Amino acid sequence: MCGIIGAFSSTSSISHASFARALTKLERRGPDNSSYQAFMSSHLLLGHTRLSIIDLSSHANQPFLKRDNAIVFNGEIYNYKELRHRMSSHQDFTTSSDTEVLLSAYSVYGMDMFSYLDGMYAFAIYDPNQRRLTLARDIAGEKPLYYLHTDSCFYFASELSALTSLCGAQSLRLDPEAFTSILMYGYSMPGESIYQEIKELEPGRSLVLDLETNDTDIRTYWEPVISSSSKPFSDPNCDIVTSLDSTLKSSVHSRLESDVEVGLLLSGGIDSGLVAAYASQARPDIRSFTVSFQEKTLDESEHASAIAQHLGINHTVIQASPPTAEHLISILDYYHEPLADSSLIPTTLVSQTISRELKVALSGDGGDELFGGYTHYSWLRRINHISSQHRRSSKLISACSRVIPGHVRGRRFLASLGQSPSTVYSVVNQYFEPHEIFRLLTPDFLSEIQISPNASLAKKSKPFEQYSHYGVMTAAMLADFQTYLPCDILAKTDRASMYNSLELRSPFLAKDVIASAYTSRALSLLPSASTSKPILRKIATKYLPSSVTGAPKRGFGAPIDQWLKHGLNSIVKEYLSSLDPSVFSKPYIETLLLNAEKFPRLYGKVFLLLSIARFLEREQVSYG
Structure with a gap:
């Protein structure tokens, strides 16, 4: 387990002093070692703080370089020994770390590497021959990975604090949709952060940054x-x-x-x-x-x-x-x-x-x-059953429940009767309901x-609707x-x-x-x-x-x-x-x-x- 950070600029070199300060924000994630390395004449910097778990030697410190490629990696690859054996005819290994195995998997399998991995991870791989930077996050989202992309720069890090240190919090704006999601559900939705300018890479996604054009390509490798x-x-x-x-x-x-x-x-x-x-x-x-x-x-x-x-x-x-x-x-x-x-x-x-x-x-x-x-x-499932069996009375009860104060237990259940399953799912665990948000602010x-509660409701219900044909409980x-x-x-x-x-x-x-x-x-x-x-x-x-x-x-x-x-x-x-x-x-x-x-x-x-x-x-x- 570690912390990772990186900065790229297409127009100028990255300040080492600023980058080093941002790296210190990740010290708790990796107190055993902290280091960074410059590439492309300091137009690209990669940093890492290490919590030593596998191969405790300094040879496994990061950024880790092998055959021109470089990696910073947060997490664990649990099947790394099996993968190492599988690739042994193609690769020589100098450490016993899963970091080297992961970088080797990129060299051997390219973007097909994800089908071979069992682990939790967020990583970035610099490939100078392809002139690209590849980021990826594990399929469940165990490890965080945030990024900020502008016309000339690309930053990423394990934590928001490191990114705000790099770019300056005073230049960032509150994201209205994420703020609404936090008020409604207690957290920002997948892909969002509290800042408009900073996004979180969603689970099961890869992001490839073209270092020639500064263009990004985000793809879903698992769902x-x-x-x-x-x-x-x-x-x-x-x-x-x-x-x-x-x-x-x-x-x-x-x-x-x-x-x-x-x-x-x-x-x-x-x-x-x-x-x-x-x-x-x-x-x-x-x-x-x-x-x-x-x-x-x-x-x-x-x-x-x-x-x-x-x-x-x-x-x-x-x-x-x-x-x-x-x-x-x-x-x-x-x-x-x-x-x-x-x-x-x-x-x-x-x-x-x-x-x-x-x-x-x-x-x-x-x-x-x-x-x-x-x-x-x-x-x-109970609400869906009652609503389907008693459509008219359910809608009447739902309408009448609006006069019940929000803090009364059972009001939300009554209000959900007669509503579509996706609507019910999107309101079941809300903190502030839409009408409360308009009174709070x-x-x-x-x-x-x-401020658009409907947008947050739609984001919450979208995956439910995607799987609704499997039934209410499975979709939920x-x-x-x-x-x-x-x-x-x-x-x-x-x-x-x-x-x-x-x-x-x-x-x-x-x-x-x-x-x-x-x-x-x-x-x-x-x-x-x-x-x-x-x-x-x-x-x-x-x-x-x-x-x-x-x-x-x-x-x-x-x-x-x-x-x-x-x-x-x-x-x-x-x-x-x-x-x-x-x-x-x-x-x-x-x-x-x-x-x-x-x-x-x-x-x-x-x-x-x-x-x-x-x-x-x-x-x-x-x-x-």
Whole structure:
């Protein structure tokens, strides 16, 4: 795990001093080594900060050069030994690193290389013979990659902070569509960033920059496809449960590959429990870590301890206490753009504890999106069923629900009746609904900037509509895989782990596991109203205690309502009162804070506004 950065100018050389300053923004991602190299008479600079995991020698430092080509690479290629053996007749290897294997794969296979890779990655390869720079991001979006392209320049980096350092934050403008998406969903949509000028390369995409013309060519090399073939399964004659069991086991074992010790982030649920079971088979001495909250409704530490005891794992329970105001601000600052997911706090806390002893840990991320773990999947199916059976009454109930205050539980369910499935999907997990946004923001600001909730709704529902012919639940799972997973879950885990110089690996996001999940055989076993992730639960009965396999799904959340209401109350008032009154309606915010004391779930909106307020104070971004 590392940080990467690059700068190209077609008209002038890049300032080494400015580039070196930007590189320091990535130090947490790679504290073991930091270096950069100039190419094309300093018209192109590539930089890298390293967290040493595979081949700890200095020979594997980056930028890494081989046969004229150069690479900066963030991530891991888990099948690198297999690829190295496959290419051994074509390539000589001087290190035991996956970095050299990845660069060699480009030399041997060119842009067909992606079909051979199993890993998480964001990288840039400079090819002087082809006069091009190739960027790529992994299929799930585990590793971030941002870029900025102008008429004469092209910059890229693992984090927004490095890019804003390169180009100057004062020259950047707030992106109205991304800002609207953040208000509605708590994160910016795929391809967006909070800045108009900066984009994020979407998962499964490559970008080729022509260094002669400064033109870019973005292509999709992977996207989810539902297959009726049995090919993804290790044994087509086996039943789906047995086949997936084998595939998951192989994925976990491959992700234990490391030249440093690997641990486990154990939440207490089925996904991380299965990862722990497979990992402990291969590494009986592996250690696991979990977070415990005083609020029992959110505390899964008992289940995590039960799993660890059942598997004989050395387990550590971390007692979570409210962060101090200073620590919370430090965490928010590292995310570089607003994010509403308050579980970023406990994720950062557990990463901090693990990183004191280890550099690598495995997590269960991806299981919910691939196998139907979220409650809103059954929620969507119920709404669709009621609406199709009672069309007229559903539309009448929906119309009448508009008079119910937004904070009343169940209002959104009633309002969704009679709506199209894609519309229901696009509103199911909103923070601020469109009519609330028009009350939160002032009329003067709305007249100056193009705020379009409909555009955000369309972006959210687009992948759902793309797969809607497979049914409501399947479409929702695939849409979440392309929006919520990379833009919220994986963004959160990347920043939380990198804030603490820790590498988190997600076995559920292996290419073979994803392929297995997206088959008609797997999708024939969708979750029901009473049981989430039925396939994984069946597998888990082989490895985990019944107290875990029979337990209902719990999200990994923090008691943010209690924290913001009590220990962090003063900082909430300080930051929300500092919001520009020409942009944000003070009366609306004051009413929101009062209502949150009576309806604690409104603190999700309060936390989002706190994240936005801190971002706006720190960056001083232009609205125009």
